[in-house]
Amino acid sequence: MITAETLRSARKSVSETQEAFARRFGVDRSTYTGWEKDGPPKEGTAPVLIERILTELGQLPTEQTEAAE
DSSP: OHHHHHHHHHHTTTTTTHHHHHHHTOOOHHHHHHHHHHHSSSSHHHHHHHHHHHTTTOOSSSHHHHHOO
16 A cells, blocks of 8 residues: 555655655645645545556555555
8 A cells, every 4th residue: 555654755765855756746746745744645546646656666565566466
């Protein structure tokens, strides 16, 4: 499961600011900041996009990767 901590850790691993990381998702910094505080959205297209970007960065949590196999 992708959590607020997952996002924060992924962002830090690529040494990006919240502003820069938010651009990867096409959202405002304030939206992304909320994701790091309260967790990412559970519905809509955002979870799919988040999973895809974290996969590309090699930052998808292990249990998420195993579930996809």
